[in-house]
Amino acid sequence: MAPAPHAAQSYVYLGPSGTFTEAALHTLPEAATRELLPLTSVPAALDAVRRGEAAAAFVALENSVEGPVPGTLDELAGGEPLTIFREVLLPIEFALLARPGTEFGDIKTVTGHPVAQSQVRRWLGTELPDAEWESAASNADGARMVSEGRYDAAFAGEFAAAQYGLVPLRTGINDAASATTRFVLVGRPGRPPARTGSDRSTVAMWLAEDHPGALLELLQQFAVRGVNMSRIESRPTGEGLGRYYFIADFDGHIDDLRVGEALMGLHRICPKVRFLGSYPRADRAEPRLGQGTSDAEFRAAHDWLANCRDGRA
Numbered sequence: 001m002a003p004a005p006h007a008a009q010s011y012v013y014l015g016p017s018g019t020f021t022e023a024a025l026h027t028l029p030e031a032a033t034r035e036l037l038p039l040t041s042v043p044a045a046l047d048a049v050r051r052g053e054a055a056a057a058f059v060a061l062e063n064s065v066e067g068p069v070p071g072t073l074d075e076l077a078g079g080e081p082l083t084i085f086r087e088v089l090l091p092i093e094f095a096l097l098a099r100p101g102t103e104f105g106d107i108k109t110v111t112g113h114p115v116a117q118s119q120v121r122r123w124l125g126t127e128l129p130d131a132e133w134e135s136a137a138s139n140a141d142g143a144r145m146v147s148e149g150r151y152d153a154a155f156a157g158e159f160a161a162a163q164y165g166l167v168p169l170r171t172g173i174n175d176a177a178s179a180t181t182r183f184v185l186v187g188r189p190g191r192p193p194a195r196t197g198s199d200r201s202t203v204a205m206w207l208a209e210d211h212p213g214a215l216l217e218l219l220q221q222f223a224v225r226g227v228n229m230s231r232i233e234s235r236p237t238g239e240g241l242g243r244y245y246f247i248a249d250f251d252g253h254i255d256d257l258r259v260g261e262a263l264m265g266l267h268r269i270c271p272k273v274r275f276l277g278s279y280p281r282a283d284r285a286e287p288r289l290g291q292g293t294s295d296a297e298f299r300a301a302h303d304w305l306a307n308c309r310d311g312r313a
């Protein structure tokens with residue numbers, strides 16, 4: 001359901017209330033001053049922002065176990081441009097929620113978000129090998145459907161139990177210790193938040209045509225400027241088999257000279273580049289700079305070139 005026009009200053013997110021997305025959103029200080037509106041899907045949330053019906057959407061981007069959240073990357077790379085302004089990391093641990101009185105041995109059907117399924121697959125295979133899985137639009141939506149009696153149990157955050165009148169039959173479930181989901185706050189294009197010295201940037205890039213070394217040419221734009229890439233995904237363009245675009249995260253801010261030079265390099269060799277934002281890193285880690293890649297060294301090189309051109313070298 002689309003938010004009402006008066007909600008234009010709101011933040012929208014994957015609902016209903018009780019999702020991990022909502023829990024992560026509450027860790028952002030600015031969320032306290034906004035109306036927070038749950039919507040039924042990530043595309044619905046991003047479209048509400050595109051239409052100006054919400055100030056920003058808060059969406060899951062990747063999980064340390066499952067990898068990218070299907071759909072979110074393509075939503076950011078396609079359609080009307082959007083920009084990432086913030087990131088949040090949330091440790092993820094599931095509980096198995098059921099209606100009060102349900103015996104563990106009676107569970108025949110379970111539900112949860114598809115990204116949850118990949119995080120509990122081994123646990124499910126061992127503990128409930130005969131249970132039938134059906135996907136829900138979100139983990140909280142799964143809990144809601146259990147409260148309505150449509151499934152016996154749902155995987156969700158333990159915090160969702162009380163909201164839906166359920167009880168946690170098992171807690172602390174996750175196939176991988178320290179599973180973490182990365183969320184981002186996305187708005188209409190605007191000036192990125194100020195550089196903090198511990199920043200991350202995201203860009204989507206399209207290749208001119210398939211040829212030997214095409215991916216290497218992209219990577220070189222980052223490597224020769226000392227820009228550390230932290231993630232790169234290839235995604236189908238939808239224009240036929242073998243046609244891909246790339247979406248990458250890298251250390252640094254668009255105001256860092258090495259980052260600006262790398263982005264200009266991409267612009268020279270790619271038919272299309274979409275800058276998706278520079279924003280403070282949630283883990284506050286600072287990049288390690290290689291020799292010759294600091295702002296001061298880039299500036300000195302520019303000054304030297306200008307002197308050479310003026311005959312003052």
Ligand SMILES: O=C(O)C(=O)C[C@]1(C(=O)O)C=C[C@@H](O)C=C1
Binds near residue numbers: 014020021022069138
């Ligand atoms: O269903 C939820 O609770 C969500 O917030 C969505 C979501 C996701 O899309 O990755 C968030 C965190 C977990 O990794 C599983 C599901």
